[in-house]
Amino acid sequence: MSNPLERVELLVGKEKVDSLRKATVLIVGVGGVGSYAAESLSRSGVGKLILVDHDVVASSNLNRQILATYETIGKPKTECMKERIHSFNLDCEVVCINEFFSVELESIFAQKIDYVIDAIDTVTAKLDLIEMCHRFKVPCISSLGMANRFNPSKVIQTTLDKTTYDPLAKALRDLAKKRNIKYKIHVTFSEEIPLKQNVEINPDGKTRKERIPPASIVFVPAASGLLCASIVTRYLLGLGK
Numbered sequence: 001m002s003n004p005l006e007r008v009e010l011l012v013g014k015e016k017v018d019s020l021r022k023a024t025v026l027i028v029g030v031g032g033v034g035s036y037a038a039e040s041l042s043r044s045g046v047g048k049l050i051l052v053d054h055d056v057v058a059s060s061n062l063n064r065q066i067l068a069t070y071e072t073i074g075k076p077k078t079e080c081m082k083e084r085i086h087s088f089n090l091d092c093e094v095v096c097i098n099e100f101f102s103v104e105l106e107s108i109f110a111q112k113i114d115y116v117i118d119a120i121d122t123v124t125a126k127l128d129l130i131e132m133c134h135r136f137k138v139p140c141i142s143s144l145g146m147a148n149r150f151n152p153s154k155v156i157q158t159t160l161d162k163t164t165y166d167p168l169a170k171a172l173r174d175l176a177k178k179r180n181i182k183y184k185i186h187v188t189f190s191e192e193i194p195l196k197q198n199v200e201i202n203p204d205g206k207t208r209k210e211r212i213p214p215a216s217i218v219f220v221p222a223a224s225g226l227l228c229a230s231i232v233t234r235y236l237l238g239l240g241k
Contacts, residue, residue, distance in 0.1 A: 004088070004089065005017050005044075005045045008020075008044060008045055012237055012239075016237045016238075017045050019236065019237065020044065020045040020046050020047065020233070020236055020237070021045055021046075021047040021091070022047055023046050023047055023048070023114045023115075023236045024046075024047070024048040024049075024050065024111070024112055024113050024114050025041055025046055025048070025049055025050070025113070025114060025115050025116070025117065025232055026049075026050045026052070026108065026113050026115070026116045026117070026138075027041075027049060027050070027051050027052070027116075027117045027119065028052040028053070028101045028116070028117070028118055028119060028120055028129055029052070029053055029101075029118070029119030029120045029121065029143075030051050030052075030053040030055075030067070030077040030078055030081050030119070031053070031055070031061070031065055031077065031119065031121075031221070032061075032064045032065050032146065032216065032218070032221030032222070032225070033119040033143045033146060033221045033222075033224045033225040033228065034051075034053070034117065034119035034225065035065045035066045035067045035068075035077070035081055035225065036066055036221070036222045036224075036225025036226055036229070037117050037119065037225040037226070037228045037229045037232075038051060038081050038085065039066050039081075039084070039085070039225075040225065040226055040229035040230070040233075041229050041232065041233065042085040042088075042089050042092045042094075043088065043089065044229070044233050046092065046232075046233070046236070047091070047092060047093060048092070048093040048094075048095070049085070049092060049093070049094050049095070050095045050097065050108065050113070051077075051078040051081055051082065051094060051095065051096050051097065052078070052097045052099065052101050052105065052108075053076075053077045053078050053097075053098070054098060054099050054100040055076075055077050056073075056074055056075055056076055056077065057072045057073050057074065057075055057076075057077055057080055058073065059073055060213070063216065063217065063218060064216050064217065064218040064221055064222070065077075066084070066222075067080040067081045067084055068080075076096070076098045078096035078097065078098055079096055079098070081094070081096075082094040082096055100125070101120060101125045101128070101129060102125060102128065103128050103132070106132060109132065109136045109138065113136075113138050114138070114139075114236060115138065115139050115140070115141075115232045115235060115236065116129065116133050116138055116139070116140040116141075117140075117141055117143070117228045117229075117232060118130060118140055118141065118142035118143065119143050119225070119228070121168070123168065123171045123172055123175055124175065126142065126172060127172060127175050127176060127179065127181075129142075130142060130185055131179070131181070134183060139186075139235060140186065141157075141186050141187065141188060141228050141231050141232065142160075142172075142185060142186065142187045142188075143187070143188045143221075143224045143225070143228055144160075144163060144166050144168050144169045144172070144187050144188065144189045144190070145166045145167060145168035145169065145190065145194065146190060146216075146220045146221040146223075146224050147194070147197075147214030147215060147216045147220075147221075148194035148195045148196075148197050148214055148215050148216070149190050149192045149194050149195070149220045150192070150217060150219065150220065151190075151192050151219070151220070152219040152220050152222070152223035153223075154190045154191040154192040154220075155188055155189070155190050155191075155220065155223040155224050155227055156188070156189055156190075156191060156227075157186070157187075157188055157189075157227060157231060158186075158187060158188075158189050159184045159185060159186055159187060160172060160173055160176065160184070160185035160186075160187050161173070161184070161185075162189075163187065163189045165191075165193045165194065166189060166190070166194070167194070169187070169189065172185075188224045188227050188228055188231075190220060190224070192220075195215065197212060197213075197214055197215045198212060199212065200212050201213055
């Protein structure tokens with residue numbers, strides 16, 4: 001069989017592709033953003049991915065998550081992503097952790113991790129991961145709110161302090177301030193002003209998010225996942241920002 005990374009080698013050279021094979025990337029959250037990041041990194045030649053997500057594939061994921069098909073509904077997202085990756089790259093080692101991310105998973109950092117992609121949508125867990133990365137001196141890119149938006153060209157790389165019109169970013173800024181965090185938090189962020197979603201889908205839901213789920217379409221979370229993967233790959237290849 002021909003070299004599946006031949007086209008990548010033409011772009012960056014064999015030596016740099018070999019360096020990608022030695023890299024380990026942790027992705028926390030394997031949904032609309034994280035699944036596209038995992039897909040892109042594995043197709044680019046990253047040698048090891050650690051995937052963390054407690055959730056299973058639901059029918060509501062079919063519109064935007066690359067791992068979601070009729071066949072994968074009800075199955076753990078991490079395992080579905082691993083199976084998908086191994087359908088085109090058997091050389092990529094994929095470690096699945098089917099748990100909700102918390103500080104109890106700090107032991108993950110006992111191994112070599114070259115970069116972390118934060119695709120969590122829970123504010124406290126998100127900042128816990130960011131702080132953990134800072135403590136262990138592992139670079140991290142954090143994806144902010146991508147729901148209730150339509151335009152993928154508005155997704156950019158920036159820092160948390162420069163974000164506006166994003167409820168998730170505001171909640172993260174407020175919590176970071178309470179924790180007296182002074183360092184820059186690197187993020188992917190949509191400059192598009194989100195629409196207000198007030199349509200109640202599940203009247204019996206316990207939380208507002210369950211009753212009024214965020215609107216979504218594939219373009220925007222996919223754009224964030226692709227951008228995260230690009231940021232990580234360029235870092236691993238020493239190509240700067």
